Amino acid sequence: MKDPRIVALIELQSVINEKNELYRTHEAVPERLEELKSKIQEAEDKLKAAELEIEGMGSTETKVKKEKKQVEERLSEIQTKLNLVKTTREYENRQKEIKAQKDRLIEIEKMTSESETKKPELEKHVEALRKETEDVKSHLAEEIADLEKQQSAFDKQLEEIEVREREKRQDVPSSILERVDKLVLLRQGVAVVPINDGSCGGCGIHVSPQTIQVAKRGLDLIQCDRCSTYLYWDDDLVE
Numbered sequence: 001m002k003d004p005r006i007v008a009l010i011e012l013q014s015v016i017n018e019k020n021e022l023y024r025t026h027e028a029v030p031e032r033l034e035e036l037k038s039k040i041q042e043a044e045d046k047l048k049a050a051e052l053e054i055e056g057m058g059s060t061e062t063k064v065k066k067e068k069k070q071v072e073e074r075l076s077e078i079q080t081k082l083n084l085v086k087t088t089r090e091y092e093n094r095q096k097e098i099k100a101q102k103d104r105l106i107e108i109e110k111m112t113s114e115s116e117t118k119k120p121e122l123e124k125h126v127e128a129l130r131k132e133t134e135d136v137k138s139h140l141a142e143e144i145a146d147l148e149k150q151q152s153a154f155d156k157q158l159e160e161i162e163v164r165e166r167e168k169r170q171d172v173p174s175s176i177l178e179r180v181d182k183l184v185l186l187r188q189g190v191a192v193v194p195i196n197d198g199s200c201g202g203c204g205i206h207v208s209p210q211t212i213q214v215a216k217r218g219l220d221l222i223q224c225d226r227c228s229t230y231l232y233w234d235d236d237l238v239e
């Protein structure tokens, strides 16, 4: 005969074990999901960086074009006024400025041609990255969908178990519940065990014959002297 509180405890423990088992089997799913999603993120980040580089190149090109126009305008302005100079010194200064503007134009030409060589390469690179990102996504899509399905099945199962857990908790007196929570927490699901072969089913310490008699009557709650687990007598087990 079992004390009804023990029966309630056994039932609660079984629900908690079920919950722990669910957590254990599900453990790998969120980790794997995270891993796959970060692979996609990595590919997207690489693509984004390359796209930004092209964008930056475009705005540099615009700036350089604008400067080229200014330099050319300035150059033709100086050249037009060259015949208006009166002294040799003035003439030399103008020539110096013409040279400086021409040098700058050469630099600009160099920058433009460098950028023109680099741009198609970069565009090709971006194209390759775009394809790579798409490949990674389509390659992982099935597994991600499957994991997400598992995840939502887990959520549903957990919810269902938690409803039952709440119900079972209501059947256990709160003073016992407090202890049980500590025990369950510490021993992963063992809060109440049958006496097995004259010993505690949790830690194996010998249980006195008197205690066994009390357990058999099922009238008092007994806790193991060593591990504090609640003990009960199970008629199916042989003494």
Ligand SMILES: [Zn+2]
Residues within 6 Å of the ligand: 200, 201, 202, 203, 204, 205, 224, 225, 226, 227, 228, 229
């Ligand atoms: Zn024990």
